[in-house]
Amino acid sequence: MRDYSKFYIGGQWVDPAGPGTFEVVNPATEDVAGTVAAGTAADIDRAVAAARHAFPAWSATTVAERSEVLHAIAEAYQKRRDDLGAALTEEMGAPRALANGFQLDLAAGHLAKAIEVLEHYAFSEQRGPTLIVKEPIGVCGLITPWNWPLSLIAVKVFPALATGCTMVLKPSEKSPFTGQLFAEILDAAGVPAGVFNLVQGDGPGAGAPLSAHPGVDMISFTGSTRAGIEIARNAAPTVKRVTQELGGKSPNIVLDDAAFAANVGKGVAAVTLNAGQTCSATTRMLVPRGRMAEAVEAARAAAEQVTVGDPTGTADLGPVVSAAQFERIQGLIQQGIDEGATLVTGGVGRPEGLARGYYVKPTVFADVGNDMTIAREEIFGPVLSILGYDDIDHAVALANDTEYGLAANIAGADLDQARALARRIRAGYVSINDGFDFSSPFGGYKKSGNGREWGEFGFEEYLETKGILGYAAAPQ
CATH class of the missing domain: 3.40.309.10 (Aldehyde Dehydrogenase; Chain A, domain 2)
Incomplete structure (x- = not known):
């Protein structure tokens, strides 16, 4: 029986603001497999504040410094593969071979790709007298679903880290175990305090406050089209970037x-x-x-x-x-x-x-x-x-x-x-x-969403584009 009663905020495992919890049911047995703290708007406020505090220093790191952190995550990830596979089977019913194989390998693949893109990406380019600069967008709210819970965390967190963003992750309440273990991996790897934050909870309690928060610069959401529409509505008043990977009938x-x-x-x-x-x-x-x-x-x-x-x-x-x-x-x-x-x-x-x-x-x-x-x-x-x-x-x-x-x-x-x-x-x-x-690039047309994930295309969703005009000296 798992008991996850703390959130990961500001580099520490902290008590939630309120007493709420939710149960996670093992779908194979219909028995309760664990209890998890349920986040509220107050928890989101703390997590966003931690991410905002960490952003100036993390966004100023070099490519080499961020690459070193991502390589440390890769090493820590390999040590927890068995734990992650067991959690996937327990929380969402993935057969052992799938959980310990493709589910884990997808996440590892997205990490390897984020490192590769980071180490070769041109964050600035001079075009005539103008310098084009790609800069991290800021604090990102990441909301992930239950069906591929680990890889869909990875495909958001790793490019966000690589580009110099800080973030708050809210995994699905149906499959929260892997999110908790993922936070433990990033903590063990030495990700600086406040760069990555985890708040568990459901959509109304934690997801809505995160998507509407004025301190969040971007929301990346994967899930149903219905939920994606609500998230876009919540985000609209603050004019933050919203990327969504939604439903399909392929x-x-x-x-x-x-x-x-x-x-x-x-x-x-x-x-x-x-x-x-x-x-x-x-x-x-x-x-x-x-x-x-x-x-x-x-x-x-x-x-x-x-x-x-x-x-x-x-x-x-x-x-x-x-x-x-x-x-x-x-x-x-x-x-x-x-x-x-x-x-x-x-x-x-x-x-x-x-x-x-x-x-x-x-x-x-x-x-x-x-x-x-x-x-x-x-x-x-x-x-x-x-x-x-x-x-x-x-x-x-x-x-x-x-x-x-x-x-x-x-x-x-x-x-x-x-x-x-x-x-x-x-x-x-x-x-x-x-x-x-x-x-x-992975993402959809029409009601399947907007924006793209995977590889360089997903990487660029976490970047702003700046033009510095008159950068080159005028010819004499």
Whole structure:
């Protein structure tokens, strides 16, 4: 039973301003796994004040000094991998192999990339008589979600540190354990007091005061579109920068070629990873209408090979994060059935033999219309919708017929065709055959957000641009 009763503010573990706490439920057992202090506006005030106090000195550090701190974090991070993996499994149900593997490796990858970008980035550039200078934006409020809790902290904190910003982090109340351990790692690495601060709590109690705070220069938020809209409203009166990575309903266009069945299977695996709790999951699979029957059988076979169960064991798929999430997914699966989609496999209810825990059956629907609820709404569970397309133009039209625009995938052997298709998709992150790159910009069009994360593109979100005119002496 974990008990996290202090916040990390000004380089110290301090008592919260109020007596409030919240419980964290293990989604695999439905038992309480820990109690965490709940922050308030008073705690946010203290954390922002600490960050503001630390900003002048930290923003004046050299690239070499900041790089040294980031390398120390990398060393401290490696020492806590086992602790972090266990926390991920306990708080949000990630299977052990996923928690100790890809979840941890993503965060480490973002740290390595932040160091690389920092050590090669041009913070100033002379253009004629003018010097263009990139300077840290100031105090950053970072609000992160529960689904990839460690990597989504890393992708904000590390570029903020690298650019010379100071910050206040508020992790999700559904997965706060990793945030607490992350603060311990930064403390052990010797991050100067006040540069990084941690306040736990929920959206109304801690997130809203942070996003509205006049002492915060930037808010970076990852989460639902609904919450992102509220954060933008809170931030508007202070005209602070707001970057948001929000929801998605991403398409996966499977091309008509010899690898068709294998690519359908890969698409099922992508949707069931992390129990489908991934904003960029390609949950709308678009297949040639004439090969729908083949797609159905390939998807059925792939989904029925996915093992569901105790995340501390060898199961591929653990539970979803909470009772509320479980009930929402069940309702959307039932809605898919009611609206006439063909249920290929899965469906409502827990998988056989799992009477306790928030486990969802890997579910595949076929013959889905793009106007159906399951094709329009982000389900955030292991649920795939297969839609038929008549030709490539129709596939593009279906792919873009969504209020979201976060990600997409093109699966097929014809690279020229895939490249041409990728250019036509209205999304910020388009993969060809599941391509992956830490240097790529990650972020969305439309209701999937604004701004970019990852690599140099995410780095620049934490910088202001200054022009110093007349910097060069006038010619004599």
